[in-house]
Amino acid sequence: MSVVTRFAPSPTGYLHVGGARTALYSWLVAKAQGGEFVLRIEDTDRERSTQPAIDAILEGMEWLGLNWDRGPYYQTKRFDRYKELVDQLLEEDKAYKCYCSTERLEKMREEQMERGEKPRYDGHCRDNPNASGDSYVIRFRNPQEGSVIFDDLIRGRIEFSNQELDDLIIARSDGTPTYNFCVVVDDWEMGITHVVRGEDHINNTPRQINILKALNAPVPYYAHVSMILGDDGKKLSKRHGAVGVMHYRDDGYLPEAVINYLARLGWSHGDQEIFSKEELVKLFKLEDVNKAASAFNTEKLNWLNQHYMKTLPAEQVADALKWQFDQLGVDTSTGPALTAIVGLQADRVKTLKEMAAISRYFYEPVTEFEEKAAKKHLRPVAKEPLEAVKASLSDLTDWTAESIQAAINGTAEALGVGMGKIGMPLRVAATGGGNSPSLDVTLAQLDKQKVVERIDLALAFIAEREASA
Incomplete structure (x- = not known):
């Protein structure tokens, strides 16, 4: 018997988490048996069915990679x-x-x-x-x-x-x-x-x-x-974040992470947590699905998302990251390759949305500094170290992480101060804040002239601070 499964949502809203998991399980049953997966839109409720909802369902299925072999069929046409x-x-x-x-x-x-x-x-x-x-x-x-x-x-x-x-x-x-x-x-x-x-x-x-x-x-x-419950054991609802699957895209999750998470939300294969879609097709069986309700765990989803940000090809992750930058109105053609940002930041964030938000300084001018970081690190005592490291960096002809680190080390030795006395003021000057990846690799991704200009801005900030003291 040739296996044929179907996913048949009613287009009265977005494709929610429960519907997406049902679609995934149906898809896996068909693919595991070399069968067909049918998409059917059950739109007989004419008052509540809408074209935007249909579009949201199709977009969600496509984003998750749940391609259908036949359809979409529409009941109103039958x-x-x-x-x-x-x-x-x-x-x-x-x-x-x-x-x-x-x-x-x-x-x-x-x-x-x-x-x-x-x-x-x-x-x-x-x-x-x-x-x-x-x-x-x-x-x-x-x-x-x-x-x-x-x-x-x-x-x-x-x-x-x-x-x-x-x-x-x-x-x-x-x-x-x-x-x-x-x-x-x-x-x-x-x-x-x-x-x-x-x-x-x-x-x-x-x-x-x-x-x-x-x-x-x-x-x-x-x-x-079985149904999906929230972290508190109650039926999943909007207050638990039970939104359309495209909201997960908007919030910076990769489809591979969402698919992996949904598959494990009620199904297991031993103690294995990480599954590619190919592995799921090979291993998934309906008899291994739990009868009991499953609880949504955002921390587990975040963990999976970070795993995929770190392990998927950087080019693939960079494509999704560009979408996030586009939503922020950031032109990424003015700075380092997005693959480099993925390599620098994937360990530091849980979502691509976070990654884009903390990486804006690579592409946009630093016009002001985080108040707390500036108050702590851009003090008059930082003036001499910043001037000295500016001179050292300006003299570099080879703008690499190694040469930048050597220049910072040399400045610290020449002034007889610890690395923190130079590194933190320089970090705030170059990035606008007190947190970034390692300073050498961060500066290496920035244009040298931009770094020098940002140090000048920090020195002007210190001078103004001194004047108003």
Whole structure:
């Protein structure tokens, strides 16, 4: 059997973390078996479905590298086929018209709840030849005896009594098909063999299986993935940072880190933490997915992101870093290669957004100094060391980390002071702040003339400080 999986989001918002993990697991199942991965947009909710949401889903999938083999299919373009099959079920007496008013249904549910019963349609129009009215919906004639049993590939055997399942609506009063019916038809006609989705769909599964059987369609395998919790053990929400996956791009995460993290968020392979996408395809199995909910851990994601910033090809990381600089409006053509910045800063930050923010001085003029760093290091006592190291650096003809370090060392020896007396004022002068990578390699990435000009600016700052004392 050729494996075909699908990811079928509703375009009512961004591609969130839970949806992205479901998409990844579905993708991995298909790729591990040499099968096909289908993307389907379930846009039957016309009021809430939007084109921006569709675009956000596609952009998120592409950024994560979850390429689809077929699609995207849109349910709104298949209404004629759904109607054809609804009519077929009506003709075969596997569905019926329900004329019950909204008022009657609401009263019925209220009475059921007062009696402590589970709200469900009472079958008033199921076999009522006198049922009539100006408006009707079409309900599926669910079997009233027996059970629906399926072997969930994650959770094991699950059974529902048909007596618990009411006759769900498969077409609304305006003729449009409902979610549960569209899903069934699409999974059947698109040849879906494995349905991987969230545990919130477990109650839909027996209803969908009964419709599949009524259509004489094969029943796929089902795997229901547990929810994702926040660090505090509560359902993941926006306050936990449960935003669209593209927000992770915006916040400076690499797609490789997000993919690795999402895969491990409910699945494991021994004690291994780092997985390339190729390794995931080779090792992933649905039976290894946890039944219990998984807790989102931002620290773990940060750790993974730093790992990938340090180990992926620098050119690849630099491409993503350039996007961050572009968002800041920083022209990176005026300074060192971004691959050099990756090499200097990857050990010092958790995200590319942080990397760009602390690296602006490589590309932009230093016009002012961090208040705390300047107060501590740009004091009158630093005037002589700065003037001396400026002279030493200005005389260099070979602008390399080695020659720069030698010039700093020579200045310290000539003045008979410790390295800190020169290094820290020089760092603040050259970068505008008190933190940077090693001073020699930092200055080597800056133009010599820029460094000299920044030292002059620091000396002017000291002079002004002296004058106002």
